[in-house]
Amino acid sequence: MRVSLPGRLALYASAGLLMAVCLFPFLWMVVSSVKELRELYTIPPTWVPRNPTLSNYATVLFSSNIPRYFLNSLVISLGATALSLALAIFASYGFARFSFRGKAAAQSFVLVGQLLPTAAIIVPLFVTLRWLDLVSTYLGLILVYMIITLPLSVWMLTSYFRAIPVELEEAAIIDGASRMGVLFRITLPLSLPGLVAVTIYAFVTTWNEFIFALCFATDSSVKTLPIGLAEFTTEFNTDWGAVMAASVIMTLPVALLFLSMQRLFIGGLMAGATKG
Amino acid sequence: MRRLPTGLVFALPALIVLLMLIAYPVAYTGVLSVTDPSGAYTGLKNYQDVLSSRLTPRAFVNTLWWVGGSIVFQVSLGTAAAILLNQEFPGRGVVRAVSVIPWVVPGIVAATTWAWMFHTEFGIINYMLAGPGLISEPVGWLTNPDTVMPAMIAINVWKLFPFVSIMVLAGLQSIPKDLYEAARVDGATFWDETRYITLPQVRPVLMAVTLLLVIWALNHVTTIYAITKGGPANLTLITPIQIFRLGFESFQFNQAAALSVMFFLVAMVIVALYIRFLASGGETAR
Numbered sequence: 017m018r019v020s021l022p023g024r025l026a027l028y029a030s031a032g033l034l035m036a037v038c039l040f041p042f043l044w045m046v047v048s049s050v051k052e053l054r055e056l057y058t059i060p061p062t063w064v065p066r067n068p069t070l071s072n073y074a075t076v077l078f079s080s081n082i083p084r085y086f087l088n089s090l091v092i093s094l095g096a097t098a099l100s101l102a103l104a105i106f107a108s109y110g111f112a113r114f115s116f117r118g119k120a121a122a123q124s125f126v127l128v129g130q131l132l133p134t135a136a137i138i139v140p141l142f143v144t145l146r147w148l149d150l151v152s153t154y155l156g157l158i159l160v161y162m163i164i165t166l167p168l169s170v171w172m173l174t175s176y177f178r179a180i181p182v183e184l185e186e187a188a189i190i191d192g193a194s195r196m197g198v199l200f201r202i203t204l205p206l207s208l209p210g211l212v213a214v215t216i217y218a219f220v221t222t223w224n225e226f227i228f229a230l231c232f233a234t235d236s237s238v239k240t241l242p243i244g245l246a247e248f249t250t251e252f253n254t255d256w257g258a259v260m261a262a263s264v265i266m267t268l269p270v271a272l273l274f275l276s277m278q279r280l281f282i283g284g285l286m287a288g289a290t291k292g
Numbered sequence: 293m294r295r296l297p298t299g300l301v302f303a304l305p306a307l308i309v310l311l312m313l314i315a316y317p318v319a320y321t322g323v324l325s326v327t328d329p330s331g332a333y334t335g336l337k338n339y340q341d342v343l344s345s346r347l348t349p350r351a352f353v354n355t356l357w358w359v360g361g362s363i364v365f366q367v368s369l370g371t372a373a374a375i376l377l378n379q380e381f382p383g384r385g386v387v388r389a390v391s392v393i394p395w396v397v398p399g400i401v402a403a404t405t406w407a408w409m410f411h412t413e414f415g416i417i418n419y420m421l422a423g424p425g426l427i428s429e430p431v432g433w434l435t436n437p438d439t440v441m442p443a444m445i446a447i448n449v450w451k452l453f454p455f456v457s458i459m460v461l462a463g464l465q466s467i468p469k470d471l472y473e474a475a476r477v478d479g480a481t482f483w484d485e486t487r488y489i490t491l492p493q494v495r496p497v498l499m500a501v502t503l504l505l506v507i508w509a510l511n512h513v514t515t516i517y518a519i520t521k522g523g524p525a526n527l528t529l530i531t532p533i534q535i536f537r538l539g540f541e542s543f544q545f546n547q548a549a550a551l552s553v554m555f556f557l558v559a560m561v562i563v564a565l566y567i568r569f570l571a572s573g574g575e576t577a578r
Contacts, residue, residue, distance in 0.1 A: 023482075030376050031387050038393045038454070044416060045405045061419050107306035114299025122300075122307055129314050133559045134511050135532030136552040139539045140317035140324060163313050166306060195298070224398040226514040227532070231540055242400040246518045249404050256408050263401040274396045275389075 045267075049073070049260035056257050072261035081236055082262050085244035088233075089223060091154055092240060096161035097218040100169050103162070104214060108173035109199055113182070123174075130167035137163075138231050145232055152235040160228050165218040172217075176210030177203060216277055220270055241266045321556070324549035338550035347526060347534055348551070352558075354441070355530040358516075359509040361445040362452070366505055367498065369449065370456020375490065377457060378464045388461075395454040403518040406447045410434050434519060437527050444528055447515050452508070456501055463497035464490065503566060510559050531555050 048056060050068045076082045110116075111123055141160060142151065150156030184206075185198045193201065204211065229240045245266060248259050296304075328334045342348055377388050394402065409417050410433040418430045433443045471489050480488070513532050516522065522529035522537070535555065539548035 024381075027376070027379055027381055031381065031383075034373055034376065035387055035390050037450070038391050041402070041405045041409060041450070042393055042397060044409060045401070048408060057414050059414065059419075061414060061416055103306040103309060107303040110299040110302025114297065114302070116297035116299040119299065119303075122303060125307070125315075126310060129310055131507055131563060132314060132318075133507070133532075133556055135513065135535050136556040136559070137314070137317040137321060138536065139545050139548045139552060140320040141313070142539070143320065143324070143545070144313075144317055159309070160313065162309050166310060170306060220396075224400070226400055226517070227511075227536065230513075230517075231536070242398065242514070245400050245404055249407065249518065256411075256414075259404050260408065263404050267397055267401050270398060271396060274392070 042267075045260050045263050048256065049264050051257060053255075053257055072255075072257035073265075075255070075258045076261045076265065080244075080248075080258070080262075081239075082241070082244055082265065084236065085239055085241045086265070088154075088238055089240040089242075092157050092161070092238075093219050093222040095154060095158040096165060096222045097215055099158060100162055100165040100218050101211070101215060104166060104169035104173050105199075105204070105211075107166075107170050108177055109203065111170070111174045112177035113185070126167050126170050129163060130171070132163070134163065135227065138227065141228075142231055152233055152238050154238060157229065157232055157238065157240075160232060161222045161225065164221055164225065164228075169214045169218060172214055173207070173210055176207040180206050212277060216273055219273065223270055318556075321549045321552050324546050325553045326550075328546060334546075338546045339554070342538075342547050342551045342554070347529065350526055351529045351531045351534040354526075354528060355510070355532075357441060358445065358448075358512075358528075358530050359506060361442070362448045362509045363502060363505050365445070365449040366453050366456055367502055370453040370501075371460050371491075371494070371498065373453060374457040374460035374464060374494075375486065377461055391457060392454050394450050395452065395458075397451075399451060399514040400518055402447060402451050403515045406443075406450070407434065407519045410443055435524055437524065440520060440524065440527055444516050444519070447519075448509070448512065451515070452505065456505070459497055459501045460494050463494040467493045503563065506562065506566065507559075510562075 047063075047065060049072050050070065051062075051065045052067055052069050052071070055062060055066060107126075111119065145151045145156050145160070148156070150159065180203055184202055188198050188202050189195075224242065225240075226242045226246075229243050230246075233239045233243065241262075245259070245262055248254070248262060325338055326333060326335060328337075373391060377384065377391065397405075409415050412418065412430050412432045412435065415430075415433070417433070418427065421427045422430070431439060433439045467490065471493075472485060475485050475489055511532060512530070513536065516528050516530060517533055517536070520528045522533045531551070532555075535548050535551050538544050538551060
C-alpha cells in the first residue's frame, strides 16, 4: 500500500508517541530505583542518575519483608497455577469430548464465574475460609485463586481440545490405549500452545492479584508481594527509591515470562477468544 | 450400581471446587445480609443501615464515573492503537511488543509508579507540564478534589488499553483484504475505510472486550486502594472499596453482605442491559 509522505510522518509520529506512553513509566521506575535519596528529592528532577547506586535494592533485599513476600508469592502462584492447570485439563477434556446431561448448564456456570463481581463475595469467602481454618494459609489463597484462574482456563482449553481431530484419539483407542493414555499421550502434547497460554495466564494473574490477598492473607508469613508493596507506600514517610526498587523486583519475573513467550501467549489467547 | 457419565467424572473436580468457592459464598451472602452477627434473622435492617449511610450514594456515583471514564478511553485509545499497529511500517514488531508493557506490568506496580510520577513536589509529570508553561504552579494531582479521580482513571486507561488493542488487532487481521481493495477501487480514503469497513468488522470483538472491561472496572480495587484508599474526603471511594472497608476495617460483615447483594444485582443489571441492547444490535445490523 502506497502512503503519502505526510501520511507516513503521521504514522511514525503516532507510533513514537505510543511507544513513549507505554515505555516511559516503566523506564522512570527503573531510573528512580537507582537514584540516591538526595537526588530523588531534588527540583528539577534529573533524567539520568548522577551517581547510579544499588543502595535502594540493598534496602529492599536486606532490611525489609520483601524477600519473604517474594517467596510467598512464588509458592502461592506456582501452587495455584499447578492446581488450576490440573483441574482445567480434566474439566476441559470432559467438556470437549463427551456429552452428558447438564453439560450446557455446567459450562455456563463456569463462564459465569468469569463474570462474577469478585468484590461481592469477599465477605462470605472470608467466613468460609475461617470455617475451614484456612485464613492466612498458603492453601487458602491457592484455593481462592481458583475463582479467577479456572473459568478462563477451562474455556480456553476446551476450545483447544475441540480443535484436535477426534480421529487421532479413536485410532489410539483401537490400538489399545486407555482414556488417560489418550489424554496424556495424544491430546496434551498436541495442545501445547494452549497449555502454555493457560499456565502464563494463571501465573501472572495470581502473581498480580491484590484484593483477595489483602483480605485473606493477614499474617506476614503468607502476605504476597502486591500487599508488601502497598504497605511500603502507605507508611507515612514513603521511601520512594526503595518502593521503585521493589517494583522492579516484582515486575521482573512477569516481564521475563511474557517476553519469552509473547508469541505463544497472545496466539493462545486469541485462539480461545475466537473459537470459544 | 449406576455409573456417572465419563465426561462428568472428568469435569467433577473443577465443578466441585467452583461450586464451593462461588455458588456457596453467593448464597451465603444472601443469608448474611438478612441476619445479625449472632445469626438471628433481622429482615431488611442491614439494607436500611447501608442505604442510610451517606457513603453509599457517594460511592455509587463515584463508581459510575470510574467505570464510564475508564471504558470510554480504554476502548477508543485501544482501538486507535490497534488500527495503528495494523499498518505496515518498519519496526512494527518492536512497537507491538512495547505496547503490551502496561498490561504486563503488575497492577500494584503501575499504581506505585504513577503515584510517584504524580507526586506534587518531586513528580516528573508536574515538572514536564511546568517546563513548557502549561501549569504555573505544581498541581496536587492526588490531593486536589478536581484531579484525583481523573488521575485514577488515567492510570486505569494506561494499564488496560493494550488489552483492547491486542484483541482488536486480532479482529483486524481476520478482515478479508478484498474488502479494502474493493473500497479503494471505489476511491475510498483511509477514514472511509475505517468508518465503513474496519469498525463494523471488529464490532463483535469490541462488544466482548467492552463487557470484560466493564466487569473489570466494577471489580477494580488495586489502583485506587493502593494510592488513595478511597480518599481524599471519599472522592475516590468506589463500591468495591466500600465493601472492603465495611467488612474488613469496620468488621460489619452483615452490612457488607447487604451492600454486596445490592452491588451484585446492580452489576448484573448493567451487564444484562449491555448484552440486551448493544450486543443484539450487532446481530440485526449484519
